[in-house]
Amino acid sequence: MRRYRSSAGESREGVVTMSRTGKTTVLAVLVLLLFTGTFTVTQADPPNTYEGDSLYAAVERAVFYVRALRADGSLKDTGTGFVVRPDGTALTASHVVNEADAIECVLNDTSAVPCRVEVQDASADTAVLKLFPPSDDSGAGKPFSYIPLRTRAVKIGERIYAIGYPMKNTAIITEGIVNSPRAEINGRDRMLVSSQLASGMSGGPLLDSHGYAAGVLSGSLRTMNGIHLAVDAQQALQVLEQIQEK
Secondary structure, eight states: OOOOBOTTSOBHHHHHHHHHHHHHHHHHHHHHHHHHTSOOOOOOOOOOOOOHHHHHHHHGGGEEEEEEEOTTSOEEEEEEEEEOSTTSEEEEOHHHHTTOSEEEEEOTTSOEEEEEEEEEETTTTEEEEEEOOOBOTTSOBOOOOOOOBOOSOOOTTOEEEEEEEEETTEEEEEEEEEEEEEEEETTEEEEEEOSOOOTTOTTOEEEETTSOEEEEEEEEOTTSTTOEEEEEHHHHHHHHHHHHHO
């Protein structure tokens, strides 16, 4: 075999041989560390991907029916809400609970729990609610099922799902795509989606295929048939932060 000399006088064949030996040694050390437990490889688990039926099953306990009442107990408006933290912190549409004298929240098992409005932001059409669970035998409340808010923006054409209560004790789910992640509607930023919305679904969650709340359902556009409005999760997070500022 012909040997080539480098400018430093080394044999190139020797360099290649030492490189292979070094790689073999490093590989042997890594294998040893793995078996002795002193070396770990960490990787975040990939998120679950849901279809409509499995998504609904995963989040249904966190979505509830909202009844906004007047002082005399008569019904002012209805809508939907969803829990975003296990302590009962929840979101709904501001227009559903605006100027209500009392709020009643009915869970998917038909049980009603006490709740109150913590913060409202009309420009974001988002209200923060606080639900109070019934106490168990120990006097402590059971944590709520909840839907985490998505922290990254949605993409145009992304598949999304809407869940809400057009009727008491009857939740529905609809499927669509993001038509526009951001559009200015009457001077306010809104997401445009094709998931069908019915009266009573306002305030419900707009979900991505991984089970995160990408927004809060807000309403429909009269000028665009089949196109509906949602407040994105980033705006909803800003309203949630107002609680800490109070």
